[in-house]
Structure formats: structure tokens, C-alpha cells
Amino acid sequence: MRETQHHHYDILVAGGGFAGSLTALILHSQGFKVCLIEKDQHPRFAIGESSTPVADMQLRDIAVKYNLPWLYDFSRYGSWQQSHPEIVCGLKRGFSFFKHYPGKDFITDADHKNELLVAASTDDIQSDTNWLRADFDAFLVSKVKETGITYLDLTKITSGKRTPDWEFECTRPGETLAIHTAFFIDATGNGILLDQLLGVKSASDSFLTDSFAVYSHFNGVARWTDILKKACITTDDFPYDPDNSALHQILDEGWIWMLRFNDKRTSFGFALSGREQSLKGLQTDELWDIMCKKYPAINNILKDSKLAHAPGKIIQTGRLQRKIANCFGPGWAALPHTAGFVDPLFSSGIAHSLAGVQKLTVILKENFNDPESLYTDLKKYEDAVFAELKLIDRLVAGCYLTMAHFEIFNAWSMLYFAATIAYEQRLLQKKPPGYFLGADDTYITDMVQESYADLLEIIDCQQPSDEDIKRFTKLVRERIKPINTAGLLNPSFKNMYRHTAAAL
Ligand SMILES: Cc1cc2nc3c(=O)[nH]c(=O)nc-3n(C[C@H](O)[C@H](O)[C@H](O)COP(=O)(O)OP(=O)(O)OC[C@H]3O[C@@H](n4cnc5c(N)ncnc54)[C@H](O)[C@@H]3O)c2cc1C
Structure with missing residues (x-):
């Protein structure tokens, strides 16, 4: 084993999935000295593969804002193939x-x-x-390296202390490293490292979905x-x-x-x-x-x-639902997939992660040298991530309740489609993105919460009657009306919607 090597950076990002790599690339483009570490070696298998119109808009936005033109092509099937x-x-x-x-x-x-x-x-x-995450994530890491960002694979953090900057002890095959950094971003996609390093626990009990x-x-x-x-x-x-x-x-x-x-x-x-x-x-x-x-x-x-x-x-897997007790602390923050997860239904994970990458990198750029405002903005970030998980949880939980009754499932799922299309509109109109999926919009959250209460009532009676189903569908149709730009629940479409995405 060689002598411990000491390395100094502004920010350490742990976890070389697409979210960790994009975070490192954005921070580097903003002038930070960044180190990205990954416990495995690319290409490696990863699950979480279906993107959405929101995720594609976010990729385009990141590509343009941070001068990563090569990223743009991955936002559409045609340009990706080309x-x-x-x-x-x-x-x-x-x-x-x-x-x-x-x-x-x-x-x-x-x-x-x-x-x-x-x-x-x-x-x-x-x-x-x-x-195909093995390919896409490996490509992003190749861009990280090409850009000159330090990338260390097969690297494990064994301990970390903050005095007042971080000193992380890490091991790689044949060497030990001491990484000194002012800020640490956990992009590991689970809560294990935060628990090991800082005793920050993850729990499932606040979720409706199981x-x-x-x-x-x-x-x-x-x-x-x-x-x-x-x-x-x-x-x-x-x-x-x-x-x-x-x-x-x-x-x-x-x-x-x-x-x-x-x-x-x-x-x-x-x-x-x-x-x-x-x-x-x-x-x-x-x-x-x-x-x-x-x-x-x-x-x-x-x-x-x-x-x-x-x-x-x-x-x-074990139970998928998890949420950490805190999304940030002194000198650290967690990306959304580290902070929590609900379920793959509706493929919200990639877009949620990208929303977190966008927010966190702006917060660091604006407040890196001002601990007070950094704290204030990280608290807002935490509020957003937790509210987003709560909204996704309710939308997904309603689906599980209705899977045995497809007509109700169909009506319920339109709450998700209406919310996501409204969020696409928000992004398309270049309004501030706010919380992912409109989790900060009381119209959306009330619509979902009230519909959930109605749903519980009809699901409670084991076999909902045709009358119950019609009434519930009508309620959802009424509730989504102000944001329903895609004709959702229009009976003449017979469950076949030809075009719903707000952005082309
Ligand atoms: C079963 C399942 C299906 C899913 N399907 C979808 C879907 O279809 N669409 C969708 O949008 N989302 C889906 N998701 C969610 C999606 O996987 C996540 O949103 C996405 O992977 C987040 O990417 P990430 O880069 O943040 O984390 P990850 O993809 O989890 O990457 C984390 C990286 O960190 C590394 N790492 C872990 N621990 C350490 C450590 N201690 N030190 C250093 N490196 C470490 C890992 O090796 C990995 O490379 C799904 C999730 C699950 C569980």
C-alpha cells in the first residue's frame, strides 16, 4: 500500500451515475474544482431507464445553460440515433x-x-x-474525464470528518487517499453512505405506497x-x-x-x-x-x-420507498435519488434527479461562500424534494389501490398525466420550474389529495359499482379540467391519446 495521497477540491461528488456526473460537469463549468468518485467501474449495470418529456426538457436546458452541446442530442430519440x-x-x-x-x-x-x-x-x-444506463452513464463519465474533472472509480469513502472543511479517507485498489473539500454532494442513489458517515437515517414509514x-x-x-x-x-x-x-x-x-x-x-x-x-x-x-x-x-x-x-x-429489492431524515447539513447535500424514492411507476425518477441537479448546482453557485444564505437555500431545496416525494407517493399509491379495477386506475392515472403536462407547460413557458411536477402548486396537491380521499371511499367497498366508477371518473374529469390540455378522459378517445406532451 502506497503512502496516503492528499487531494484538495472545492466539492466532492460521491456516486458516478448520470446525476453525479452531470452535477460534476455543471459545477466544473461554473469554475469549481470538483472530484467525482464511484465505488464501481463503468460500464456497470443500473436500473432506472425510461425518460420522459420533462427529463428531455431538463437535458436540453442543462446542455444550453452550461455549454454542454453534446448533451442536447440525448434529449430526443432521433438526434440520439443520429x-x-x-x-x-x-x-x-x-x-x-x-x-x-x-x-x-x-x-x-x-x-x-x-x-x-x-x-x-x-x-x-x-x-x-x-x-441503457450502463452505456449512457459510462459515456457521461467519459465526458467527465475528458473535461479534466478528477474521476476516481473503485473508490470507497471509509470515513469523513469536518473541521471546518471535510477530510474524507478513501480507499482504492492499492492506495489510500485523503480528500479535502469544502462541500460534499451525495449522489450515491441510496441512503447508505450518509448513514455510515453522518448517521443520517432513511425510513419508509411516511409513505402511502408499499x-x-x-x-x-x-x-x-x-x-x-x-x-x-x-x-x-x-x-x-x-x-x-x-x-x-x-x-x-x-x-x-x-x-x-x-x-x-x-x-x-x-x-x-x-x-x-x-x-x-x-x-x-x-x-x-x-x-x-x-x-x-x-x-x-x-x-x-x-x-x-x-x-x-x-x-x-x-x-x-426490499421495500422501494425510503426517505432520509435530512436532505442537507453543514457542508453537504443529497441529490433526490439519495434523498428518497417512491416507485418506478410513471418513470418520475430520472426527471426528479435532474430537477435536483439543476437546483443544487444553482444554489452552490450563488451561495458557496455565504454559509447563511447557503443554509437558507438548502432548506428550501430540502422542502422541495420532500414535497415532491409526497406528491409522487400519493399519485403512485392511488394506482396500487386501483390495479384490480382498471377503469378506476385509468381515471386515477389521469391526475398524474394532467399534473405532468401542466409541469411541462411551466418549463416550456420558461417560468421558474418551482417544485417538480407542481408539488408547490396547491391546485395540483389539493386535486390529488381530494381525489385520494374520494378514491379511498369507493375502494373501501370491495367491488365498486358502475355508478361509483362513473362518479369518480366524473370527479377526476372536473378536477383536471383547468389543466387538461390533452383531452384526458374524453370518452370519445377511448383510452387512446395521440399526443399529450407539451413540448415538441
Ligand atoms: C426498480 C427501479 C426502476 C426504476 N425505473 C425508472 C424508470 O424507468 N424511469 C425513471 O425515470 N426512473 C426510474 N427509477 C429511478 C432511477 O433509477 C433513479 O432516479 C436514477 O437512477 C437516479 O440516478 P442517480 O445517478 O441519482 O443514482 P444511481 O443511478 O443510483 O447511481 C448512483 C451511483 O453511485 C454509485 N455509488 C453507490 N454508493 C456509492 C458510494 N458509497 N461511493 C461511491 N459511489 C457509490 C453507484 O455505483 C452508482 O453508480 C427506477 C428505480 C428503481 C429502483
Whole structure:
């Protein structure tokens, strides 16, 4: 082991995911001396792949504001394919939902009673993407290095003390380092490091949602449209091919995500209710088999598939919901995915992370040398992140409550689509972004909270009547009306929305 090497920086960023890399790049462009450390080595497997129109707008904004022109191309499928076809991604035209019932083949009708397709963009070129995170994150790290930012992989922080600057002791293969820095950003995507270093705890008890995930990457996953075709279910009036979307298969116990990449890989995972007694205590393989066998169409989708080389196994998480006690403290702050997480439904994670990157880097630029104003702004940042998690939690919790009743699920999910489109409008009109998804807008938060209370009432009676469902749908339609620019819940659309994103 070599002698301890001492390094001095303004800011240390721990965690070389896309959020940590972008944070480092932005701070560097603002004149800070930055060090980015990563415990693994790129390319490495990561989950969290489906982007959204909001995430794409944020990428464009970051690209322009911080003179990172190469980033711009990743904000649309067309330009991504043109400039970087070697970085694997998938085409995501929107969000698709198909409802399955235990033991039954998938069925629907001419009114699409078991289908919901919400197109974001009108064509492939303008579309969102599914990021193959191993490729995309590795590319960002290559940009970090190219820019001259210190990047240390295979590096672990073993201790940290602040007197008044930080001194972090780190280990890398064959060496120990002492990193001296004024500020520390936790971009590790979980609360483990903050707990180890500072005793900042994460907890789940404030969440309404209770879910866990079981997932992997596969080769040879059947196309859903082929399965529909074989079952003689027409797709003629679909606004896009649902295999080119964030494809959700809705079950009674939760849902499945299917995100295809251009190279034949598919990200496939179950997100299941933690309250489902029949799933408690099952081993990963057993759980996987039970869920596949229970839903014949899902079994068909996977029957000829094989695990992809990475991660090469099925991964089961514990409860997904977590929130740290504090988002910041003296000399440190956490990015949103470190601060907390709800559930992958609606793919809000990437955009939430990018919103945090944008806010935190502005706060540091404006207040780095003024501890008092830094504290004030970091407190505002914390309030925002926690309010955002709360809004996402309620939106997602409502979905889990309604997964066995697709008509109600359909109505409930429109609260999310209305809120996100309103937020896209805010960004498009270059208004201050405020809280992510409008979590600072009482119209949005009241709309969701009141609808949640109404939802609990009808879900309480085990089998909601047609009358209940109609009444609830009408309530949601009324509540979203002032922000409903996309014709959501217009019965004549029959669950097929051809274009909803505010930005092209
Ligand atoms: C099952 C699941 C599915 C999801 N699906 C979606 C989706 O479809 N769309 C979406 O928008 N969001 C999704 N998310 C959320 C998404 O994953 C996150 O928002 C996103 O990964 C955040 O990126 P990040 O860079 O902040 O963190 P991460 O991607 O978690 O990256 C953190 C990095 O830090 C490194 N690291 C960890 N600990 C240390 C340490 N102690 N020291 C140094 N480095 C460390 C890790 O190796 C990793 O490289 C999903 C999340 C889950 C759990």
C-alpha cells in the first residue's frame, strides 16, 4: 500500500451515475474544482431507464445553460440515433397500460376497456428514450474525464470528518487517499453512505405506497404486439406501437415494466404490492415463477427469453420507498435519488434527479461562500424534494389501490398525466420550474389529495359499482379540467391519446 495521497477540491461528488456526473460537469463549468468518485467501474449495470418529456426538457436546458452541446442530442430519440447510435437506447413513444386478470388470457374490446395508451410525442424522431444506463452513464463519465474533472472509480469513502472543511479517507485498489473539500454532494442513489458517515437515517414509514421490485434484463422477450396479433386483437387504432413505449402490464398485485432497447435487450420487472400477503416471504425464483404462471400472457411474453449477460440474474429489492431524515447539513447535500424514492411507476425518477441537479448546482453557485444564505437555500431545496416525494407517493399509491379495477386506475392515472403536462407547460413557458411536477402548486396537491380521499371511499367497498366508477371518473374529469390540455378522459378517445406532451 502506497503512502496516503492528499487531494484538495472545492466539492466532492460521491456516486458516478448520470446525476453525479452531470452535477460534476455543471459545477466544473461554473469554475469549481470538483472530484467525482464511484465505488464501481463503468460500464456497470443500473436500473432506472425510461425518460420522459420533462427529463428531455431538463437535458436540453442543462446542455444550453452550461455549454454542454453534446448533451442536447440525448434529449430526443432521433438526434440520439443520429449522433450516438453506439450508445444503446430504446424508443419510447409514451406510456402504455394493459390490464391482465389472473388465470385468463388478455382480452379487451372495441372501446379498449383493458388498454390505455398515452402518446407523449407525435413521431419517433421527437420521442423520449429508454436509456441503457450502463452505456449512457459510462459515456457521461467519459465526458467527465475528458473535461479534466478528477474521476476516481473503485473508490470507497471509509470515513469523513469536518473541521471546518471535510477530510474524507478513501480507499482504492492499492492506495489510500485523503480528500479535502469544502462541500460534499451525495449522489450515491441510496441512503447508505450518509448513514455510515453522518448517521443520517432513511425510513419508509411516511409513505402511502408499499411496493418492491423483482427485475432483470432479458434477450428475446416476445413483442407484445405479436402476442396481441396471435390473439386476434387489433392494434389498428393504437397511436403507436406499444413495444416502442414504457409498456406496463397491470396485474391485480402490481405491475410489470417492459422497456425495449435497440439491441434486442429488454428491461423487464415486476413492481408488486408489499401488502400482498400471498407474496410474502417468497424466494426470488419462486416469486417470479408464481407471477408468470398466474398470468398466461406474461408467461407467453417471457417463454423464449433468456437472462442478458448483465446483470445475469433476477434481482429482488426490499421495500422501494425510503426517505432520509435530512436532505442537507453543514457542508453537504443529497441529490433526490439519495434523498428518497417512491416507485418506478410513471418513470418520475430520472426527471426528479435532474430537477435536483439543476437546483443544487444553482444554489452552490450563488451561495458557496455565504454559509447563511447557503443554509437558507438548502432548506428550501430540502422542502422541495420532500414535497415532491409526497406528491409522487400519493399519485403512485392511488394506482396500487386501483390495479384490480382498471377503469378506476385509468381515471386515477389521469391526475398524474394532467399534473405532468401542466409541469411541462411551466418549463416550456420558461417560468421558474418551482417544485417538480407542481408539488408547490396547491391546485395540483389539493386535486390529488381530494381525489385520494374520494378514491379511498369507493375502494373501501370491495367491488365498486358502475355508478361509483362513473362518479369518480366524473370527479377526476372536473378536477383536471383547468389543466387538461390533452383531452384526458374524453370518452370519445377511448383510452387512446395521440399526443399529450407539451413540448415538441
Ligand atoms: C426498480 C427501479 C426502476 C426504476 N425505473 C425508472 C424508470 O424507468 N424511469 C425513471 O425515470 N426512473 C426510474 N427509477 C429511478 C432511477 O433509477 C433513479 O432516479 C436514477 O437512477 C437516479 O440516478 P442517480 O445517478 O441519482 O443514482 P444511481 O443511478 O443510483 O447511481 C448512483 C451511483 O453511485 C454509485 N455509488 C453507490 N454508493 C456509492 C458510494 N458509497 N461511493 C461511491 N459511489 C457509490 C453507484 O455505483 C452508482 O453508480 C427506477 C428505480 C428503481 C429502483
